[in-house]
Amino acid sequence: MLRRLGEMDERHAEIERKWAEQARRLDAVERKFDSTIGALGARWGLHSEETFRSALRGILTDFFNLEVVQVNEYDETGEVFGRPEQIELDLIIKNGTLLICEIKLSMSKADMYLFERKARWYERCHERQADQLMVISPMVDARARKVAERFNIIVYSFADDAGMALTETE
Structure with missing residues (x-):
């Protein structure tokens, strides 16, 4: 056993x-x-x-006669990221009006602060004040929207276009 x-x-x-x-x-x-x-x-x-950015660039250029420039420059002093790094921005220009634009699939609070720093860096480097800062993104965090309001950044987002339809029930 x-x-x-x-x-x-x-x-x-x-x-x-x-x-x-x-x-x-x-x-x-x-x-x-x-x-x-x-x-x-x-x-x-x-x-x-990149597909979203390319489509928007084509629409703005072909149908609205705007100049769209993708800026890709190097921040040697590390002003934006705290260390030297590549800076990417999209500019929309018409008749001397300069819009600095961030086109992203989603924007967090940190992304919004970073965009504002990149835009101010561009203005200092090129000695040209932007007429408006703008974010185009289908998903923008609520906290990022508060940062955008503080810096007077216009936000175009899916939630803006959908409005109350997102929260309505039958």
């Missing part, structure tokens, strides 16, 4: 080891899956943002 109990304990221990191994393998698969989905989402976001 004791021998049988010993054998059962050994089998139980073996089953426990196998379950633990399966759990480790499942965790590894889950981590790889999460990583792959995250990378896919990031790639999708970058391509979607």
Whole structure:
């Protein structure tokens, strides 16, 4: 009887080891899956943002006769990011009117502050005051909107266009 109990304990221990191994393998698969989905989402976001920017540039240029310039300059002093870094901005120009524009798929509070710093950096470097700062984004965080109001940044967003339709119920 004791021998049988010993054998059962050994089998139980073996089953426990196998379950633990399966759990480790499942965790590894889950981590790889999460990583792959995250990378896919990031790639999708970058391509979607560039497609959105390109379409808007084409519409503004072709139909409204506006000049759209993508600025890609280097902040050597680190004024914007706290260290030297590349700065990207979109400018919309018509008859001398300068709009500095941020076109992104989503805007957080930190993104809004960063856009304001980039715009002020551009104004100082080019010794030209923007007539208006503008954000075009389908998703703008409520806290980012408060920052935009504080800096007088115009925000164009899906939520603005959808209005109350997003919260109405039948």
